[in-house]
Amino acid sequence: MSSALFVALVLPLLAGVHYYVWRRMVRDTTTPGSAWRRGGTVLIVVLGLLLVAAPPGERALPAPLATAVGWPGFVWMAGILYLALALLVGEVPRLLLLRVERRRVTAAVTVPATPRTDSVSGTGSPEPASATDSPEPEPASAAPLHPSRRLFVGRAVALASGAAATAAVGYGAYTALGPPRIKHLTVPLARLDPAAHGFRIALISDIHLNVLVGRDRTRQLVDLLNGTEPDLVALVGDLVEDADVADQGRAAEPLADLRATHGAFFVTGNHEFYSGAAQWVRFVRGLGLRTLRNERLALPGFDLAGVEDESGAEQGDGPDYEAALGGRDRDRAVVLLAHQPAQVEEAARYGVDLQLSGHTHGGQLWPFNHLMGLSEPNVAGLSRHGDTLLYVTRGTGFWGPPVRLGAEPDITVLELTSPRA
Incomplete structure (x- = not known):
């Protein structure tokens, strides 16, 4: 593959996959400005750079350095593949979990009706109730999901996806490096x-x-x-x-x-x-x-x-x-x-x-x-x-x-x- 074709086609695809993995594994599991978010972001960027550097590094770098770059870079090739696939599969349970959490929040919140005031006297005394004045709860969409609940869902999906990808890569490496x-x-x-x-x-x-x-x-x-x-x-x-x-x-x-x-x-x-x-x-x-x-x-x-x-x-x-x-x-x-x-x-x-x-x-x-x-x-x-x-x-x-x-x-x-x- 020519360098121009690699830059035009492969690099944008790799960047997009890395961004998706960062969103689900880092942004959705950490709070803004936290050390965990900064560390996770740096890790994703470094692994992405090693992935790109590993293939040309085999010939361009001295043997010890090529090996040092090659192990994390080549392993990450498989790692990001299976992590992205696991996260894509996890989109369905992620949406279901978010819906369950929203319903739980809505059910826990009771919104009373606001008393009507006397527009003439301004005393605030409630007017006699009528059949049309019974209080109604706000719709579920009006009950926002607390950030901690979003973090819980994001972390649950990220943990399951990370475990699945790690198992796949680990077993695959054991198979590849073992005797045929x-x-x-x-x-x-x-x-x-x-x-x-x-x-x-x-x-x-x-x-x-x-x-x-x-x-x-x-x-x-x-x-x-x-x-x-x-x-x-x-x-x-x-x-x-x-x-x-x-x-x-x-x-x-x-x-x-x-x-x-x-x-x-x-x-x-x-x-x-x-x-x-x-x-x-x-x-x-x-x-x-x-x-x-x-x-x-x-x-x-x-x-x-x-x-x-x-x-x-x-x-x-x-x-x-x-x-x-x-x-x-x-x-x-x-x-x-x-x-x-x-x-x-x-x-x-x-x-x-x-x-x-x-x-x-x-x-x-x-x-x-x-x-x-x-x-x-x-x-x-x-x-x-x-x-x-x-x-x-x-x-x-x-x-x-x-x-x-x-x-x-x-x-x-x-x-x-x-x-x-």
């Missing part, structure tokens, strides 16, 4: 040679090494992958999050310890191209991984192919499906590694049996895990597109906030089976 789930899936391929029956591919994607996670995370993932005892490891892009080898190379070094019968393979993702794909391809090769850049090779019982990410086209280095898939033996099954699920459209045209992808993070944050289906052919799991199967892993990392809600990270072990075995 190891999933096992059997995938039958009609053209798979019996020699490859039972072939096991350990699929991992979207590690997103950044200022919040590093070498220890990579070591954890390598140990988990090796523990599955795969025939092949496939890393389908987004190893890093917009970082140079000089900044995150050391964090990726444990990948050199990957162990698989037929080796470990890598294809680029969009974030490699944001970071400089050539440097990362060289580095990954140096770690012993085989990179497939619009290439294909024969394995026992099937072909394995890999194409560049679609974002590489902007740099003249995009996917070349003809180079990777053209001129092959159509009697052999072919498995394609491609970062983005949307690349299945071209894969299906070339008769690919199975495409393995990542990119989506499974939506990463609720409700985006449900909304992403509007733009992606498959957000997570196995699906069929013509004669081509597509499997999408949720990946093991995160973009932006270190939070996953409704989209737990995973490593998937796919066992290929042949109907002729």
Whole structure:
């Protein structure tokens, strides 16, 4: 996203959301001029500035400072999302509580009728009562709600919303930063040679090494992958999050310890191209991984192919499906590694049996895990597109906030089976 577009579209939206949260969490829960109101206002402003500074700070700031800015800034990305959603839901009980309080005040106030005075004598003696002179209470709208009651309602809604948002972010952070789930899936391929029956591919994607996670995370993932005892490891892009080898190379070094019968393979993702794909391809090769850049090779019982990410086209280095898939033996099954699920459209045209992808993070944050289906052919799991199967892993990392809600990270072990075995 260009800087001009960010300033024109995103900043006003962020400012509006922060103002709404400030009104409900600070203004409606404190008294004017109080230390609580001043402190709450400063906190909202500072968190908003950290949120804006965190993404560019990953590359522009020294590593310790980028981490110091990144943790509160990125966590607040998820925090303000769920706080705003909780407050929006809280608008209904807020209105109901205010109405209940107004009725309570009105019922507690009795307004007597004002005695009528003698307009001639001025004695103030009441005139004889008539049928039309019976006193009536003032309407409910005339009974103002005391500020303390408004504060009570505002604090009740703010407390409930804050608790809900904190629980969501806390659970999401625990999920995102914890070990990914190891999933096992059997995938039958009609053209798979019996020699490859039972072939096991350990699929991992979207590690997103950044200022919040590093070498220890990579070591954890390598140990988990090796523990599955795969025939092949496939890393389908987004190893890093917009970082140079000089900044995150050391964090990726444990990948050199990957162990698989037929080796470990890598294809680029969009974030490699944001970071400089050539440097990362060289580095990954140096770690012993085989990179497939619009290439294909024969394995026992099937072909394995890999194409560049679609974002590489902007740099003249995009996917070349003809180079990777053209001129092959159509009697052999072919498995394609491609970062983005949307690349299945071209894969299906070339008769690919199975495409393995990542990119989506499974939506990463609720409700985006449900909304992403509007733009992606498959957000997570196995699906069929013509004669081509597509499997999408949720990946093991995160973009932006270190939070996953409704989209737990995973490593998937796919066992290929042949109907002729």
